Amino acid sequence: MASLESTRLKTESRTRWLLISPAMLVVIIGAIxxxxxxxxxxxxxxGPTGGVNFTPSFDAWTRVLFDRDLFDDTLTLSGTNLEILLRSLTLSLATTFLCLLVGFPTAYFIATRNPLNREVWLLLVTVPFWTNLLIRTFAIQDLIRNEGIINTLLLKAGLISAPIQILFTNFAICLGLVYVYLPLMILPVYASLERLDRNLLEAASDLYARPFKVLWEVIVPLSKPGIIAGSILVFIPSIGTYVTPILLGGGRNLMIGNYIELQFGQGRDWPFGSAISLTLMGIVMVALLIYIRHGDTRGHEHG
Amino acid sequence: MRFTVTSAAFILGLSATVALAEGNLNIYNWGEYTSPELIEKFSKTHNVHVTLTDFDSNDTALAKVRQGASGFDVVVPSQSFIPTYIQEGLLAETNPGQMENAKNLEERWRDPAFDPGRKYSVPWLWYTSGISVNTSAFKGDINTWKVILDPPDELKGKINIVPEMNDIMFAAIKFEGGAWCTSDKALLTQVRDRLVEAKKSWLSIDYAGIQRMATGDVSASLDWSGSALKRRTENHSIAYGLPREGFTYGSDNVVVLKDAPNLENAKLFQNFIMAPENAALNSVYAKYGAAIIGAEKYYSEDMKGAPELVIPADMESKGELLTLCDPKITQLYSRIWQDVQK
Amino acid sequence: MTGEITPGVAIRLKKVTKTYGSGNGTVAAVKSTTLDIFKNEFFTLLGPSGCGKTTLLRLIGGFEYPTTGTILLDGQDIASVPPFRRPINTVFQNYALFPHMTVAENIGFGLRMLKRSRDEIAARVDEMLKLVRLEHLSGRRTAQISGGQQQRVALARALASEPKVLLLDESLSALDYKLRKEMQMELKSLQAATGITFIFVTHDQEEALTMSDRVAVLSSGEIMQVGTPHEVYNRPANRFVANFVGETNFLQGRGLNPDARGTMIDLQGIGAVAIPTKDTVAPGALVNIVVRPEHLRISPLSQEPATQLTGSVKTVSFCGPETQYTVELSNGSGLLLVRKYNTPDENPSIAVGDQVSVKFTPNTAQVLPG
Structure with missing residues (x-):
């Protein structure tokens, strides 16, 4: 019997490997x-005109953090890189926060509709995804430019006397990112709010929690997995964004995605481009680790 | 972004011709830069099936060609990249300078520094790099880089720069009185400070910024001749200025790859586009000047006598062919450019 | 708010109705209900599912607002006061413990919301943990404790802020039989110890009878009867109550002139039978005789079947302390359920198929209008 058992286990493990192998192949070829x-x-x-020379060097990595002075080769903490990195971080964190601010009430609204209406609302949330990202971004451009719809309306209403410069500001970048990635926040937050036991809200209210306290003490902590998942889903593409800073930020202020592109394009410094790409990956990985550490353990217990 | 002429030809009922094609020709060119009429005419004349593929930057094109076995026969890089193609042995020596139609080449482009004796390349279109200004917003002198590097109040916050490092570095170096490819550190410090200061007056650093001149969001932009011509047809108060501090001119050139699968057809194509009536097709399509004598006879009405397409005699001495600098210097320039964009 | 203090009354419902929907689709969950619940009372709302008992509880808790009518707590109208301003706490059916908090945090939640001092909360939580004997679990998460323990945490949490009224919504129904019995006792003693008014909702009549000081039996949004368990069981106000509370036999008949043997009823298909009841029955009136199974005596048929119930035994089931018989009446008018207490030395003298006679214990049968 023992040998039969072991044969069976062997067959099983072989089958498992066979089943996994296509996925593994894709992972190895496509990612690793x-x-x-x-x-x-x-x-x-x-290399002289792009590409690389096969001379080993740590120079690219040194330059992620330090600037070799243009003129005397001394190393200083890299203002350029840090500033770009900081801008990317700030803008993507602001985007994440704004998405949460808008997305949470939206998700709550949907989760508290009756099941039939919920589906309609969810469908509406995904509508922007039906259109290409570029087209949506151009649409925003048209909305906020000086002769655009918003400024024209405000001017006509006499609320402003000259158009407000919205396009090509950090605010415009943020606005564009929030618009584009908002559904990625709404959907996971909705998913955890929908699972939320309504009785808990009544229980909290019964125990003297005012509506805001119910939100803060019960709803928010229990939808934490969704909030964290949504934040990660918004944060990661925001920090690596490429199109939005060009189209809505006017390309004046680089974000890290554009900076990387510059290295592989006109900057002709592929090693440096690679080093910053890996740095960006590191940041994203840290964000994911935070998610795994904090998002997973709680919240699955109820439901 | 792949546009196959086959499908177009098919629709036009030319499938019989295609079926009888003696061969193929694979062209790798900038997007929206190839006249469909030209391709159709070449296809018909020589019974060749043409496939067109787009690229969006010289760097992309070079990287792709370098990998080898790209399958392309001809590529249309900017002239500043041609020396690299030649040095790296990527090109077939087709000697277009000796071809039948080479007699049509304009004097300026007959024996250029980037390809002495025209051993490899044939001009596609040529351009100058200058400034488009909406003269209803600014009435002053537009023949100076001052317009975008030390702008008057009425242009502040209304300026667009195209994200072409070499063009903007050239402008700033010339404005500060230096020579292109200089490594003079004192001068480069001035250049950097100038750019960082000027950036505060820039609205955007974006190719699409040029098009916003039509809507009035942008009143001045770094621009190229053909593009400036298009802007003027949209808005008559837009004028194009060539800075007297120094400006660049350049051209995109048809070269044949060493590993071209259809070498003979590629050569036919090089000769074909040097004919004035053929070169003009491209000009009319892209609004840039052909480097071919007699092509202007076939220009459309809006192009005939257009000031954007010529270098005035008094400016002739201020123009220079844009070249690529030594890699070390390029790196230095790109650091400055990054400092500006941060 | 106008006061209307009646000593001894904790909760007073006056003509409270609750309807859902609008137009033709209106559903009345609670029909005009008037009810007093006294202080320190263990009061139970009993009824089948859909009878409106939970809605009534939710109206008192503040989770629903009445369509019409008033709800008074100590004489104050609270009908439109939100739950977080009512000194009334609830033990929910599924306990509704906060899964992201520990046992102690759950218990202290209400006090924390009331902004009591840290020390006071800690002391009170300890006290409550002791009361429900869960001191050793204070740091656990609620998912890591058993159902019975969760039940006790829910209880402690609701009692921690010393509410005037405690509402319990089917709070024991999720527990297994033994635990439920235990908790019934515990609830009862807790109620006695705290002196808080408990309002308990259940569909389990046995639970209701065991625990309550008074019971209200509901059906279709209306109160059928309010009374002590004894009254409700022994003097059901109507057929519904009689049927719902405990097991009952119904016999239809018509009143005859009483004679020496007592009240005479002409039972359908049997004829005149003397029914030992205190109720008076008008001759000719259509009536239902209600009699509990344990108030019937069963014995082997010994004499002629005149003026007594006879039948054959269909089933015999031994249930430990008692044996249940179903007897098919010889006239074919239905089945009678008879319960008999067992004595240790008794031999099962009556078996399936036996012909038996069934007698009433004096003064136990009740006559309800037919």
Whole structure:
């Protein structure tokens, strides 16, 4: 019997490997191999007109944090890189926060509709996804530019005397990102709010919690997995965003995605581009770790 | 972004011709830069099936070609990149300078520094790099980089810069009185400070910014000749200025790749586009000047005598062909450019 | 708010109605209900599901507002006061413990919302943990404790802020039988110890009878009867109550002139039978005779079947302290349920198929209008 059992286990494990292998192949070819190329590139020197020279160097990595002075080769903490990184972080965190601010009440609203209406609302939330990102971004551009709809309306209403410069500001970038990524916040928050036991809200209210306290003490903590998942889903694409800073920020203020593109394009410094890409990846990974640490443990217990 | 002429030809009922095609020609060119009429005419004349693929920057094109086995026969890089193509041995020496139609080349483009004796390349279109200004917003002198680098109040916050590092670095270096590809650190410090200061008056650094001149959001922009011509047809108060501190001119050129699968057809194509009536098709389509004598006879009405398409005699000495600098210097320039954009 | 203080009354419902929906689709969950619930009382709302007992409880708790009528707490109208301003706490059917808090945090929640001092909360939580004997679990999360423990936490949480009234919504129904019995006792003693008015909702008549000082039996949004368990069980106000509370036999008949044997009823298909009841029955009136199974005596048929109930035994089931018989009446008018207490030395002398006679214990049968 023992040998039969072990044969069966062997067959099972072989089947499992066979089943997994296509996925593994995709992961290796599609993710690990290119990543490896990027890692290797980051330790080489730039080729004369793009590409790389196969001379090992830590220079690209040094330059992520430090600037070699233009003129005397001394190292100083890199103002440019830090500023771009900080801007990316600030803008993507602000985007995440604004998405939460708008997305949470929206998700709550949907979750408290009756089941039939909920589906309609959810469908409406996903409507923007039906259109290409570029087109949506151009639409926002048209909305907020000086002769755009918002300024024209405000001017006509006599609320302002000259158009407000909205386009090509950090605010415009934020607005665009919030618009584009809001559904990514609403959906996971909705999912955890929908699972929320209504009785808990009554229980809190019964125990002298005013409506705001009910929100703060019960609804928010219990929808934390959704809030964190939504924040991660918004934060990651925001920090790596490329199109929005160009179209809505006017390309004046680089975000890290544009900075990377610059290195692989006109900057002709692929190793440095690789090094910053990996830095960005590191940041994203830290964000994911926070998610795994804090998002997972609680909240699954009820329901 | 792949536009196959086959499908277009099919619709036009030319499938029989295509079926009888003696061969293929694969063209790798900038997007919206190739006249469909030109392709159709070439296709018909030489019984060749043409496939067109777009690229969006010289760097992208070079990277792709470098990998080898791209399958392309001809590529249309900017002239500043041609020396790199030649040095890296990517091109077939087709000697277009000796071809039948080479006699049509304009003097300026007959024996250029980037390809002495025209051993590899044939001009596609040529351009100058200058400034488009909405003269209803600014009535002053537009023949100076001052317009965008030390702008008057009426233009502040209304300026667009195209994100072309070489063009903007060239402008700033010339404005500060330096020579292109200089590594003079004192001068480059001035250049950087100038750009950082000027950026405060810029609205955007964006290719699409040029088009916003039509809506009035942008009143001045770094621009190219053909693009400036298009702007003027949309809005008659837009004028194009060539800065007297120094400006660049350049051209995009058809080269044949060493590993071209259809070498003979590629050569035919090089000769074909040097004919004035053919070169003019491209000009009319993209609104840039053809570097071919006699092409202007076939220009559309809006292009005939357009000031954007010529370099005035008094400016002739101020223009120079844009070249790529030494990699070390390019790196230095790109650091400055990044400092500006941060 | 106008006061209307009646000593001894904790909750007074006056003509309270609650309807859902509008137009033709209106559903009345609670029809005009008037009810007093006294201080320190263990009061139970009993009824089948959908009878409106939970709605009534939710109206008192403040989770629903009445369509019409007033609800007074100590003489104050609270009908439109939100739950977080009512000194009334609830033990929910599924306990509704906060899964993201520990046992102690759950118990202290109400006090924290009332902005009591940290020390006071800690002391009170300890006290409550002791009361429900869960001191050792104070740091656990609620998902890590058993159903019975969760029940006790819910109770402690609701009692921690010393409400005037405690509402319990089917609070024991999720527990298994033994635990439920235990908790019944515990609830009863807690109520006695705290002196708080308990309002308990259940569909389990046995639970209601065991625990309550008074019971209200509801059906279709209306109160059928309010009384002590004894009254409700032994003097049901109508057929519904008789049927719902405990098991009952119904016999239809018509009143005859009483004679020496007592009240005479012409039972359908049997004829005149003497019914030992205190109720008077008008001759000719259509009546229902209501008699509990344990108030019937069963014995092997010994004499002629005249003027007594006879039948054959269909089933015999031994249930420990008692044996239940179903007897098919010989006239075919239905089944009678008879319950007999067992004595240790008794042999099962009556078996399935036996012909038996069934007698009434004197003064136990009740006559309800037919």
């Amino acid at each position: 191999a290119p990543l490896l190329v990027i890692v290797i590139f980051s330790f080489l020197t730039p």
